[in-house]
Amino acid sequence: MATDEPIEGAAVGTLDTDPRHIEDGLTADQVAKRVANGQTNDVPDRASRSVKDIVRANVFTRINAILGVLLIIVLSTGSIVDGMFGLLIIANSVVGMIQEIRAKRTLDRLAIVSQAKPVVRRDRAATPLPPKEVVLDDIIELGQGDQIVVDGIVVEASVLEVDESLLTGEADPVPKTIGARVLSGSYVAAGSGAYRATKVGHEAYAAKLADEASKFTLVHSELRSGINKILKFITYLMVPAGLLIIYNQLFSSGQALAPALTGMVAALVPMVPEGLVLMTSIAFAVGVVRLGQRKCLVQELPSIEGLARVDVVCADKTGTLTETGMKLAEVRTAKPDDEQAARALAAMAADDPRPNASMLAIRESLTDDPGWEPTAVAPFSSAKKWSGQSYGSNGNWVLGAPDVLLDSDSDMARQAEKIGARGLRVLLLGSSDRPVDAPDAPGAVAPRALVILDQKVRPDARETLDYFASQKVEVKVISGDNAVSVGAVATTLGLPGGENAVDARQLSEEPEVLADTLDEATTFGRVRPDQKRAMVGALQSRGHTVAMTGDGVNDVLALKDADIGVAMGSGSPATRAVAQIVLLDNKFATLPYVVAEGRRVIGNIERVANLFLTKTVYSVLLAFLIGVSGIVAQIFDFDPLPYPFLPRHVTIVAWFTIGIPAFILSLAPNNERARTGFVGRVMRLAIPSGVIIGVATYVSYLFAYAGPEASEQQVEQAGTTALITLIMIALWVLAVVARPYTWWKIVLLVCSVLGYVVLFGFSFTREFFKLDPSNIAATTGGFVIGLLGVLLVEVAWWVTGRIHGERRRLFASSDDLPGVH
Incomplete structure (x- = not known):
């Protein structure tokens, strides 16, 4: 057994040449001592972002900080109702946290199921263990396809070849003999063996990979980079527009401080795309959960x-x-009653330490192992397409692809091809004239039998x-x-x-x-x-x-x-x-x-981005127009023009034209084919629509505005008129974004319209939200301007589609419906 001498550090061990250690592995006491000394493979868990980190990341965001400052400003004026947009902070944080925690738990659970378990020798037995339970100096067995989970030194090797392409980029497998070093992150390409763990935990290469690659993050993607471009564009617009509206409200409008501040906040809040990143994160997180339910x-x-x-x-x-497992259908010998061929096949299957699916099928059917002693071994590799065992006086035997080991014109090769044409898997058992580990193996191969395996489609x-x-x-x-x-x-x-x-x-x-x-x-x-x-x-x-x-x-x-x-x-x-x-x-x-889930995510995020970017464009443009009007009024001694809306107006606009519809659209079925050019398509809809809404709302406000001497009721009526125009066109943008229509989208649009009917239809809600459509002339003007804006949005949608060769349809066809149920 290995000595229990103290080893400096938790990461590095020494090669113990005691053959009993190599054969038996550590004892339970030795394992316990290493665990106590911290010499364990304490690699980070997949999706290692803690719940605490998720909460912090969703609460302390730049958008929440902006909205929080604006909320404090509004509350300082004494208007609690106008601070309703502060609910967005709570909604953004809570919904984001819930979805990400759900996705984290799904990933954690599936990662445990998917986790490769190395075979570790302890107390004279080989047992599969989770990688975290490996300790320093453990002896870990290796077979073809096994991943090396910690760094180590080879202590046993049987024609062992390790592929290090994931580490070095070199595609050719590297032969490993006793004493050679192996690194975690590589894998066994051929042969078998065992190695001793010399670096575990954070010192091993695998831990460094896990730190960078295994966390729940939104890493680079075309969709994500496109949204970042949009946010950068928005930032460039927001800064000058924000400065203009601040100057207008505080210095040009002639209002008292409290209404000036509330107007400033009402202008700034809708510029912030508070839900765009949130909806993107939710769409991805929900996708992870949905696929997790399908064991993906x-x-x-x-x-x-x-x-x-x-x-x-x-x-x-x-x-x-085809199914992973196989079944031995027939062993067709070249000569009748070739019992030696059957014994050789049974011996090869029994002696393979890590059999593949073909060998497992042979081993299950041929259980009469003759007990021959192997003198040379050639493990299977995908490159050479054969494996072999030499058994001294019992001959040299190879098993592999008939069309590789035989002349294609031979009778046995033609038989193999006919059998293969029926969809069966065919291997050739042959005897060779030289040991299978000879440099020029397999040499001359005499066909002895065709091994026919049944594969189920x-x-x-x-x-x-x-x-x-x-x-x-x-x-x-x-x-x-x-x-x-x-x-x-x-x-x-x-x-x-x-x-x-x-x-x-x-x-x-x-x-x-x-x-x-x-x-x-x-x-x-x-x-x-x-x-x-x-x-x-x-x-x-x-x-x-x-x-x-x-x-x-x-x-x-x-x-x-x-x-x-x-x-x-x-x-x-x-x-x-x-x-x-x-x-x-x-x-x-x-x-x-x-595929369907990916299409749902991409298509829905594009719809949602259209809505949020449209809102930002019209908010920025309206702020520009009001701000420039204030400066012009000062220069030419005109009447100042305050911002038309209160923060509560901004809130109700967001409810039914963006917030609720965007959430539903981000999670809805969507089978549209994924296309490149995400940013361009979003801009082509959002910019014209946003410009139309901004200009139409400004014109409607000018039409209804009664001047600086207006009564409080007239100010409320002018704001209501502008709000009617804005809501009408914004609802139509939602209708355009929802196309092509299905029954549930039509229901969504009807519910959005009914939401505003309720808000305007009851005296309580009108009073609460300061809505006054009683000025028939002004309200009619707002409706007319709104209808004109609706017409312009519709024309712009059809024209841009024609210019860019995009197919425009009002109603969905069968191709648009989800193809997977």
Whole structure:
């Protein structure tokens, strides 16, 4: 056993050459002592942002600070009613916190389910443990596809090869012998072995990755960067408009201090896009929760958006289109009653320390292990497509792809191709003339048997492919299996071009030629890991947004380079580590739900952004016009023009034209295809609409304003007239944004209109909100100007659509309805 000598620091251990330690691992007492000394792998949890951090981040925001200062100013005038906009501070904070905490809990729960558990030797037994329970000097076993969870030194190696591409960018696996150093974040490409943990916790490379990559954050995305551009644009407008209105209200309007301050606040509050960032965060967070309910772990939030933009899905066959498990259907020997071949196959299956799906199927059926002693081992790798065992006098045996190990013109190779054409997986068992670990292995291979494995096509695979076809998303099947077998499965599923499967060994390495081939063909077999990566790059070079699905270690490089990597929950730890999305239930059919959720998020945030930016544009423009009017009045000795609205007016405008509708629209079904140019489309609607509302409201106010000598009632009537004009056009902008109409959108619009009917229709609400439409002439003028504004918004919408080639429709068709239920 290992010595329990004190080790300096919690991170670094020493290589113990005691063979008993290497064989047995630590004892329970040794583990307890290391835990007590803090020598544990205390890496941060995924989504490690605490509830306290979430509360702080949602309460102490720049927008809340601005609104808070304005609230204090209004309350200082004694008008509590005009401080109702302060409820926005509470709403922003509470709703944001609730949704983010829900998303955090969903991510935490799914991350635990998805977590890879390294096999650790303790007390002479190997047990899978969570990475957090690994301690310094633990002996951790390795097999193909395993991720190295802490830094260490190799103590056992059987043709062990480690892929360090995620750390160094080098694609070629690195052979590791006893004494070699391995780093967390790399993974086993071939072979098996064990290593001792020498760096754990925050000292290990994996912890540094977790600190940066595993938190619940809105990292860079096209949608997020577009919103940031919009906010920057708004900031540039707000500063001069705000200064103008402050000067006008405090120095030019001639009002007393209290009404001047309330008017100033009423002008500044709607300039703040208080709900835009909030609605974006909520839409993403709700998306995470919805997908979590379908056992889909979203490791990076923008991947929801990214998958909605995908136009090509590269799918592996095994584990994606077919079930992960296999069943041994038949062992067809080259010579009748070749008992040695059957014994060799049973021995190879029994001696494989980390069997893949094929070996597991063979092991389950052939249980009579002859007990041969292996003298050489060649583990399976996706690059060479075969594995082997040498058993001294019992011969050298290889198991792999028939079309790789045999001449294509041989009788056995032709049999294998016929069987593969039925969609079955076929392996060749052969005897070699040299040890399997020889530099020129496998050498001359004599065919001894065909191993036929049955793969069950997933029952929902065809429906999933049909969905992608209906959404104009191309599917490319890219597999390491025999091209004929892959083509048979693709044809069974109705994939166009499946019958013309391409053998990847014939593909050109020239990127342009490869891209041309990918444009024409849909199904590829015998694809090497480096070719999968090259295919993803070739598709991207043609402007495609590519999603790659996979479950095996041979998919890691392609998953890493794809725009969106999607791993199966039963896949290797390495694939789950690099993927942005993990399908924990291993269902390829979950992908359409992810696409639909991404489209919902993108489309709804665009609608919401239209509403908030329109409000900011008309608020800024109205402030400009009032402010400039005040300066002109001072210069030319005209009557000053105070701001027409009270903060309570601003609040009721926001209720039914933006606030409630925006919240509903941000969470509603939306199946519109994701498109680039988010900022441009938002600006094309918001700027003309905002300008029309701002100018029309200003004209309506001028029409109704009775001058500086007006009575309090006349001031209220002028403000009401301007408010009617603003509400009418703002409601029509909401109606435009909601298009194309479905029944629930029409209900939403009707309810918004009824909300204002109630506010204007009852004396109590009119008095409470200081609304006075009793001046028939002024109110009629406000309605007429509002109708003119409505007409201009409608014309602008149709004209901009014609100019930019955008399809305009009033009512939804079947294509607009969610395709996944």
